[in-house]
Amino acid sequence: MTPQQTTGRSRRRRAVAIAVATLLLTVSGCSGSSLGDSDASGEEIRIGLIVPKSGPYKAIGDDQAAGFRLALDKLGGKLGGRPVTVIEADEGEGKATALASARKLIEQDKVLALVGGGTADTVQTLYPLLKESGVPLIGTGGRPSTVEDPTYLWSTSWLSQETGASIAGYLRQKVGEGRVWVIGPDYIGGRDQIGGFVDPFRKAGGKLANPGGEPTWTPWAPAPTTEFSPYLTKIKESGAAAVYTFYAGASAVEFVKQYRQYGVDVPLYASGFLTEGPSLAALGPAAEGIYTALNYSTTLDNAANRDFVRRYTAANDGKLPNLYHVCAWDAALVLDKAIAEALAGPDAPAASPVPGSSTAVSPATSSSASAAAGGASGELTGQSLTAALSRVGSIDSPRGAWQFGPKNHTPVQAYYLREVAQDGQVWVNRTMQTLTTLGS
């Protein structure tokens, strides 16, 4: 670049170049990628995959997209026997970007259903649009705890309060007369996670070791806390029998690292996100011995999980999957069943899962789908799919079988106590026991 060229023309040219570059970046970020390119419009189904592809939740979005695609691969690129085109879009930070992306998917691409939603914000933002257009969202991530009418919202994830609630009774028994120091980040997700633990823990007669008996909140603005030493030295002094916390991502890494560096020797219990996926990979030995509660662990011993972990590690250089992969994977299983169900017709009896149909969809086993392709029975629309979602029954998930709760449309599922331990070369959350089953 020659700095002398500051004439109006070169400046204009530069502005145009910047504009074009920005446009290209935007377009490449939004462009869809298709799995099946058949153009037979009567056959093919379009699914909109809306996940964070930019911003602070990108890591979650990447995992969700990978999990959904992995399941689709396993299902032979078909859902309910129909070939599927997946159109991806960015939900950004969950507000304007999410709304624009969803509008484009629904109005322009005419998708049958949306899959995704990294954060509760996105679900909240999209909800009016779902009702208005009659397109269901299979939510795979954060989910607001209060949705008045969840008709078009079916989440394969969890409610934020459940994680803490699942371990409250266990920890109450474990500490006996001891007190628990509770600390978490001061934003809505953090308050839900921590509150989910504190309320049932107190109800069971537990007491907090924090000053004033209230949880300690670490600032989230103007920037998330990364300096935990002021809190850690206090925890060390408090004589607490255990610490319960929730952090995710970079904060989780810093919290655990400093917990070790400052020599806090109080047993550490946490919501499973503290040691999930990338956080655990970054922490390794520093996380050893942390107990967490979550609705999944890679070490769960069931056939669906063994198959899932094997497929994922084979496709990802031996890396292990996490909860976000599982929820997106399950979303594909849910859609597979629901689409078959909708095609079978609204008057069909309640779901009767064909045992072999989820591993290989051959014309012989998916009789309902081939019948529908001939136009004999049910019509496939957003409405019929939404109705069919209530009839999908039990989902054979890697986290153990679950089904949608009738009230909130979130999974009724088991929560597990896990301990960070070494398994060969990698660090895993080893399943210790089942804590409880929650969901509604």
Place this chain on the structure above:
Amino acid sequence: MGLAGLVNPYTITALDGVAYGLLLFTIAAGLTLIVGVAGVLSMAHGTLYLAGAYLAWYLADGGWAGLALALAGAVVVGAFGGAGLAAAVRPLTDRPLDQVLATLGVAYIAADQFSTVFGAEPRSVDPPRALAGSVSLGDYQYPVYRLGFIAVGVLLVVGLFWFVERSRVGAVVRAVVADPGMAAASGLRTGLVRTGVLVGGGVLAVTAGVLGAPVIGPSPGVDTTILVYSLIVCVVGGLGSIRGALLAALGVGQILTLGVALVPGAAAFLLAAAMLAALTIRQRTALPGRPA
């Protein structure tokens, strides 16, 4: 009353505040000179820190060689980064808002590239093995690396002060801060000084990233966090004032640690309240730095 009496939760926390403050100073010193001398409010300053932190993560091998290599890399990356920014804003001279926009655009594009190249997950950077553990201070443990960082930070402060306030080049820099017109009229090449300060500030920020990575590790969003803190330090300390930046950085460091420990209930508002107080007092007494 020996060492044991001195070691309590508050002194440990205050020590952390010093380490944190020195880190903030290393980052923000570059920015305050860039704003004061070149007049560029660079929104890409946090990006440079993040580049350094990723550099440290990529080259860390648990030994001194990795750290040395990362520091050498920081000089190169910082120089190129600073020169690149200087080239990007040169056509926009005397249009400060456009410069802010241009550097903001650079920061956005860089953030996108970082998460493409290094992934969106947080990374943990371990210091060289010799500095990795913790030492016992009375009943407490303290990470060795932070003690080391305090030592290096103090050296950096002394070096920077000598450079800006005692050296010949520093005198030129101060002249351009004080009165760019007069400096130019007396034959100083102000354009060159501006570019030089952008390059120097870039090298400082990337170096801070390499050294700070074990304290504030690389992950998406860290660039914004660092930018926010650097801007606070620059504004409170007075643009272009190294002395002011040092005081402000140490102050912010103490607020984020000792302040939080003393008044935990107000942790979220403490920084904002202290900023307000500092700005009000400075307005009345016209202490370090000149008004923007």
